[in-house]
Amino acid sequence: MAAQAGLAAPGGDRLTESPFVRPFRAIRASDVALVGGKNASLGEMYATLAAAGVRVPNGFAVTAEAYRRVVGDADAWERLHAILDGLDPSDVDDLARRAGRAHALVAGLPLPPGVRDGIATAYGELCAQYGEDVAVAVRSSATAEDLPEASFAGQHESFLNVRGEQMVLEAYRRALASLFLERAIHYRVDAGFDHFAVALSVGVMKMVRSDLAASGVAFTLDTETGFRDVVFVTASYGLGENVVQGTVDPDEFYVHKPTYEQGFRAVLRRRIGSKETKLILAEGPALEARTRNVETAAGERIRASLSDDDVFELAGACLAIERHYGVPMDVEWAKDGPDGPIFVVQSRPETAGSRRAAARAVTYRIANPPAPLLTGRAVGAAIASGPVRVVRDVGGLSAFRPGEVLVAPTTTPDWEPVMKIAAAIVTERGGRTCHAAIVARELGIPAIVGAERATALLDGRDAVTVSCAEGDVGRVYPGHVAYERVELDVAALPRPPVKIALILADPDAAFALSALPNDGVALVRLEFIITGAIGIHPMAAAHPERVAETVAAQVAERSASCASPAEFFVRTLAEGVGQIAAAFHPKPVVVRMSDFKTNEYAKLLGGAAFEPSEENPMLGFRGAARYAHPAYADGFALECEAMRRVRDVMGLRNVVLMIPFCRRVEEGERVVARMAEHGLRRRENGLQIYVMCEIPNNVVQIDAFSRVFDGFSIGSNDLTQLVLGVDRDSELVAFDFDERDPGVLEMLRQAIVGAKRNGRYVGICGQAPSDYPDVAAFLVAHGIDAIGLDPDSVVDTIRRLARLTFTPHSSDSPIRRLP
Numbered sequence: 001m002a003a004q005a006g007l008a009a010p011g012g013d014r015l016t017e018s019p020f021v022r023p024f025r026a027i028r029a030s031d032v033a034l035v036g037g038k039n040a041s042l043g044e045m046y047a048t049l050a051a052a053g054v055r056v057p058n059g060f061a062v063t064a065e066a067y068r069r070v071v072g073d074a075d076a077w078e079r080l081h082a083i084l085d086g087l088d089p090s091d092v093d094d095l096a097r098r099a100g101r102a103h104a105l106v107a108g109l110p111l112p113p114g115v116r117d118g119i120a121t122a123y124g125e126l127c128a129q130y131g132e133d134v135a136v137a138v139r140s141s142a143t144a145e146d147l148p149e150a151s152f153a154g155q156h157e158s159f160l161n162v163r164g165e166q167m168v169l170e171a172y173r174r175a176l177a178s179l180f181l182e183r184a185i186h187y188r189v190d191a192g193f194d195h196f197a198v199a200l201s202v203g204v205m206k207m208v209r210s211d212l213a214a215s216g217v218a219f220t221l222d223t224e225t226g227f228r229d230v231v232f233v234t235a236s237y238g239l240g241e242n243v244v245q246g247t248v249d250p251d252e253f254y255v256h257k258p259t260y261e262q263g264f265r266a267v268l269r270r271r272i273g274s275k276e277t278k279l280i281l282a283e284g285p286a287l288e289a290r291t292r293n294v295e296t297a298a299g300e301r302i303r304a305s306l307s308d309d310d311v312f313e314l315a316g317a318c319l320a321i322e323r324h325y326g327v328p329m330d331v332e333w334a335k336d337g338p339d340g341p342i343f344v345v346q347s348r349p350e351t352a353g354s355r356r357a358a359a360r361a362v363t364y365r366i367a368n369p370p371a372p373l374l375t376g377r378a379v380g381a382a383i384a385s386g387p388v389r390v391v392r393d394v395g396g397l398s399a400f401r402p403g404e405v406l407v408a409p410t411t412t413p414d415w416e417p418v419m420k421i422a423a424a425i426v427t428e429r430g431g432r433t434c435h436a437a438i439v440a441r442e443l444g445i446p447a448i449v450g451a452e453r454a455t456a457l458l459d460g461r462d463a464v465t466v467s468c469a470e471g472d473v474g475r476v477y478p479g480h481v482a483y484e485r486v487e488l489d490v491a492a493l494p495r496p497p498v499k500i501a502l503i504l505a506d507p508d509a510a511f512a513l514s515a516l517p518n519d520g521v522a523l524v525r526l527e528f529i530i531t532g533a534i535g536i537h538p539m540a541a542a543h544p545e546r547v548a549e550t551v552a553a554q555v556a557e558r559s560a561s562c563a564s565p566a567e568f569f570v571r572t573l574a575e576g577v578g579q580i581a582a583a584f585h586p587k588p589v590v591v592r593m594s595d596f597k598t599n600e601y602a603k604l605l606g607g608a609a610f611e612p613s614e615e616n617p618m619l620g621f622r623g624a625a626r627y628a629h630p631a632y633a634d635g636f637a638l639e640c641e642a643m644r645r646v647r648d649v650m651g652l653r654n655v656v657l658m659i660p661f662c663r664r665v666e667e668g669e670r671v672v673a674r675m676a677e678h679g680l681r682r683r684e685n686g687l688q689i690y691v692m693c694e695i696p697n698n699v700v701q702i703d704a705f706s707r708v709f710d711g712f713s714i715g716s717n718d719l720t721q722l723v724l725g726v727d728r729d730s731e732l733v734a735f736d737f738d739e740r741d742p743g744v745l746e747m748l749r750q751a752i753v754g755a756k757r758n759g760r761y762v763g764i765c766g767q768a769p770s771d772y773p774d775v776a777a778f779l780v781a782h783g784i785d786a787i788g789l790d791p792d793s794v795v796d797t798i799r800r801l802a803r804l805t806f807t808p809h810s811s812d813s814p815i816r817r818l819p
Helices: 029-048 064-073 077-084 092-107 113-130 165-180 182-191 241-245 257-261 308-325 394-399 413-419 435-443 454-458 507-513 526-534 538-542 549-558 565-584 630-649 665-677 696-700 702-708 716-724 731-736 742-757 773-781 791-803
Strands: 021-023 059-062 136-142 158-162 200-206 214-219 230-237 251-256 269-271 277-281 291-295 329-335 342-349 360-365 374-379 383-390 405-408 424-427 447-449 463-467 473-478 484-489 499-504 521-525 589-592 655-659 689-693 711-714 761-764 786-789
Touching: 021 029, 021 113, 029 059, 029 064, 029 136, 029 200, 029 308, 029 342, 059 113, 064 077, 064 113, 064 165, 064 200, 077 092, 092 165, 092 182, 092 394, 113 165, 113 200, 136 165, 158 165, 165 182, 165 200, 182 413, 214 241, 214 308, 230 241, 230 257, 230 308, 241 277, 251 257, 251 308, 251 565, 257 308, 269 565, 308 329, 308 342, 374 435, 374 454, 383 424, 383 454, 394 413, 405 413, 405 454, 405 463, 413 435, 424 435, 424 454, 424 463, 435 447, 447 473, 499 507, 499 791, 507 565, 521 526, 521 565, 521 786, 526 565, 538 549, 538 565, 538 630, 549 565, 565 589, 565 630, 630 655, 630 665, 655 665, 665 689, 665 702, 689 696, 689 702, 696 702, 696 716, 696 742, 702 742, 711 742, 716 742, 742 761, 742 773, 773 786, 773 791, 786 791
Parallel strands: 383 405, 405 424, 424 447, 499 521, 499 786, 521 589, 589 655, 655 689, 689 711, 711 761, 761 786
Antiparallel strands: 021 059, 059 200, 136 158, 136 200, 214 230, 214 329, 230 251, 251 269, 277 291, 329 342, 360 484, 374 447, 374 473, 383 463, 463 473
8 A cells, every 4th residue: 555645754654564563554443352443443544545535644553462462471460350350440449549559560561572572663664764763652542442332532541752662662561551540440340341351452653743733533423412414623733632631622613514525615613712722742751741731822822723624624534434434433633734634543433422312302491590600611412400519630539429510620531430420510621522521421411611710610509500401502500400301202293284494593502403303494593693603783894994993992802713804794694504504404494684673783793883773673774674775785795695605605505595574575676686796696506585474565465575585484473563553572562462363363364375376485483383373273274384483392383283183264264362
């Protein structure tokens, strides 16, 4: 096989095979018993996936048979049995004593000549290829490691930047001894593995200079929900241990698999982590001193540690690995210098998210949560409560009791015996692929990572509730907060006689909610993304020079990760919508262009400079009138550019665009023409443009509106308001707001009949079908195409509709108005 690019030397791969050493080129996935899971995967990829763009550093594996020879030649098996037989892993102190004795025993064993000479020869050949005393990574690989049922992540020791024959031999000896670390022993007991049936191989590979670039972990699914149509990439500057151990908050990127395979190259969603430190190479005398952490420069922290092209290259490699193995994969990667290629340094089956049963959905919900004590990154989608136990270092672990909430600066594999008995975990540092997150997923418990000052804020608290069931943000609430857990067999739900679509706002909830029974998304509210993720008024993003100097500074600070506030607005809005569209792809996802009222727009950063003061914003400068007006033209252009990127750059052509509050036909024509000018031409590349049917004129002139738009979505809230003349924001007349009024029902009927007459789609995205089963039945009986529902009402509404017997209603027989 030809040497792989990047880390290959002019002489090619010349490593020779010996009785105890196998070069990567001679290893296959079936060799787990010989070289362990990690090395078997590296060899398999090195030998078979180079043509698919998967690069693996050159190296060799010291076999499991070498480990057995080391222990056997020293007659150490009986001594190890004497130390470990009869072990009670629940006795933490006894476990620590026995582990210490076993570790010291193996670390002190001499290396038989055949093993020592095989390692020395193979390392010497690497040096001949890459230069004298080449730096290598020495990595443990157990014969029971990286299996679908047990990852053994972080249980055994590895050493980076090892240089020189003697140090390589010492690193090998130390790696063997790590088989008997306390955490590794406990893990084997929990996983049901015999201590003496597991052997250790050790891989030695050329160091990838990610200390000069970036490294991280990628998954071929979303780790929190098990959603399989994305590649999820985490990245940070420097060597990868900081990401794996959770000592940094990394960047995160998503790539959508189906559209990537179709040739579209776009980051679906990104989040820029703080990346406070980076691990770089050092030249200390001891193995532990071969790397060191340094602070990351302020300018680097706000920038992405990977370019988009790097993300695409990595996504392609991950997809090739997943296709080869046929299961979701967990991939560690490293970039070889600022301008170098990306190398895969480990790959194993993903063992948590991939186990979720697609036919079953488990949801948690807190009805009335109090104000949170703190927030962070949510891991999992569960809720748990328990007494607080703050542990700042390993010395405090002995005080931990089952069922407590573990609160710590960070965690390492040494903490796992305690993590296994925790109700939940909260750490101050780390991202969603850090050690605490990986362990929490395997255990099925909620964890919040990156919760700043958690140890100080929670110290002294009696009990807390940890909620990871509210999207991407995890929240810690005071005390035992009541919550409900619902397990749903999706496959067993009946099919209703109408399409059911969801009403969504939060992109972070989309992957999880896509598991609900649905026919797509009836309404995506841009307002949530603009308010929560962007925070800047569209016109202020387009024209920061028109706002006050202090506000302009805030706009610049909030958008610092992009070249301009306008680019920040467009990219963030596109990625938010893209995540929702990808979650439900290829089902239709209807995206309503922004529908703020002037008083709501004014609250955005810079909004006061652009918004008029209106007595009744509900009936004022909103919707289509705003889009076609010169005062908002540049803001609407940013919205259109974001939607163009979603469809034409991300390739998410399942997105349908919708115009709200369009008063007159001519107004609709102007808006559609303006959208075409911005690259959103109706019917081009299958683009459909709907209109909200929420003004009586939309119903009265539905034939004319049908010539301008491809479909209608009934907004029952505004339609009821305008039919009855009731301000739905006024508490004084709220009692008169009723979607079941005969006049409102007649308008609903006419809207459905009119749309059908013109061959147009018609659905509803108002609140009425969720609140009133009789209204839902009325709509279905008159032939509505789809009913849009809030996620928490989907299951109940499906069950109710499936039980009903429908008979067509005549125009003069609206449903009975319920008390």
